[in-house]
Amino acid sequence: MKFMISSSGVLEKVELTGKTNVTIPAGVRNIGDGEFCAPVALKEVIIPDSATSIGDGAFAGCDWLVSVKIPDGVKCIGNRAFCDCYSLVHVTMQDGVTSIGNNAFADCNQLENIILSTCLMSIGDMAFAWCESLTSVTIPCSVTSIGDQAFYGCSADMVIHAPTGSCAEQYASENGIMFEAV
Numbered sequence: 734m735k736f737m738i739s740s741s742g743v744l745e746k747v748e749l750t751g752k753t754n755v756t757i758p759a760g761v762r763n764i765g766d767g768e769f770c771a772p773v774a775l776k777e778v779i780i781p782d783s784a785t786s787i788g789d790g791a792f793a794g795c796d797w798l799v800s801v802k803i804p805d806g807v808k809c810i811g812n813r814a815f816c817d818c819y820s821l822v823h824v825t826m827q828d829g830v831t832s833i834g835n836n837a838f839a840d841c842n843q844l845e846n847i848i849l850s851t852c853l854m855s856i857g858d859m860a861f862a863w864c865e866s867l868t869s870v871t872i873p874c875s876v877t878s879i880g881d882q883a884f885y886g887c888s889a890d891m892v893i894h895a896p897t898g899s900c901a902e903q904y905a906s907e908n909g910i911m912f913e914a915v
Contacts, residue, residue: 736761742783748906753797757781764791766811776820782806782880787814789834796820798810805829807905810837820841826850833860835880842866867891871915872901879904 734755739776742762747755747769751774753758757764761781766788768894769775777800777885778792784804789811792798800823807827815821821841830850835857838844846859846869853873858880861867867887871894872879879900884891892911895901 753777755779757784762786764788766790767793771796776800778802780804780807785809787811787869789813790816793817800865801825803827803830808832809836812836812837812878816840828852829886831855835859836862839863846870849876851875854878856880857884859885862886864888867896871895874899884908885911901911 734748734752736758739745739755742760743877744761745865753774756779759781760783762783762856763786763848767790769792774797775795776797780801782804784807790813793813793816795818797820798818799820802825805827807829809833810833813836816836816839819842822843824847827872828851831852832855837860839859839862841864843866844864845866848871851873853876855878860883862882863886868890869892874896877900892913893901893905894915902912
């Protein structure tokens, strides 16, 4: 396995050589756009605490990716960052994430539930669209913006868990999604 990291901490190139579990090296600050966007058998990725952002399409199309842990340092998850990760089941999102880009987790068919960062402020358009198995999402009161069709095509049984009077409660009401106060 070989990583090429710029002097500013951007992960610019990865050669996986058949590895299925990857720990991105400490010191990486930004996972470059489309960096893992390739037909590889990547199953698990551990992102270092030094990372502050996950670029657009960074892991898009990683069909076998099952698990990802997003550490506190990551503030921004880019557009389509995990789009089309059909096997993604476990996403552990620490409290640093403040924004989730458009289509960031779209088409993650196996994702069943997710608890979003307590610092999250915005969820992009279609961020979780077509997550057909998604039945539970916990959205904090810090969220002030939920994009168009953010949960389009998710399970008909999906429940948004959020504080009463929150942006998430309003979104659930306007989009015919079940709501449960937390």
